[in-house]
Amino acid sequence: xxxxxxxxxxxxxxxxxxxxxxxxxxxxxxxxxxxxxxxxxxxxxxxxxxxxxxxxxxxxxxxxxxxxxxxxxxxxxxxxxxxxxxxxxxxxxxxxxxxxxxxxxxxxxxxxxxxxxxxxxxx
Numbered sequence: 001x002x003x004x005x006x007x008x009x010x011x012x013x014x015x016x017x018x019x020x021x022x023x024x025x026x027x028x029x030x031x032x033x034x035x036x037x038x039x040x041x042x043x044x045x046x047x048x049x050x051x052x053x054x055x056x057x058x059x060x061x062x063x064x065x066x067x068x069x070x071x072x073x074x075x076x077x078x079x080x081x082x083x084x085x086x087x088x089x090x091x092x093x094x095x096x097x098x099x100x101x102x103x104x105x106x107x108x109x110x111x112x113x114x115x116x117x118x119x120x121x122x123x
Contacts, residue, residue, distance in 0.1 A: 016109075019046070020108075022062055022092070023071050024061070025089070026059075028056065028058055029084060037050070047063050049062040050062075096108060
């Protein structure tokens, strides 16, 4: 059933949380392991998002980390938890300019917003 509702969440500055950088991992997993992988990886405190996606790399993980040195350590931890996991690509984001429609300063604090054009949606 379509509810046509909008759900908002509260977010906070990465730097204030002590996790100043984000690492995005594009992963390949056997299809029958995707649900279990989401449960396993979703319990890790660093993980902000994990989801099955389409394409060669069929799983996406975004983690907040403390240092660039943590990128390979976190990847190794994921591989220990899920031995069939294969990382196709990893990207490190040092500064995020926008999140959830909010423009961010270099410290990740909201300083403005991006207007939402509701004309682009269909009824």
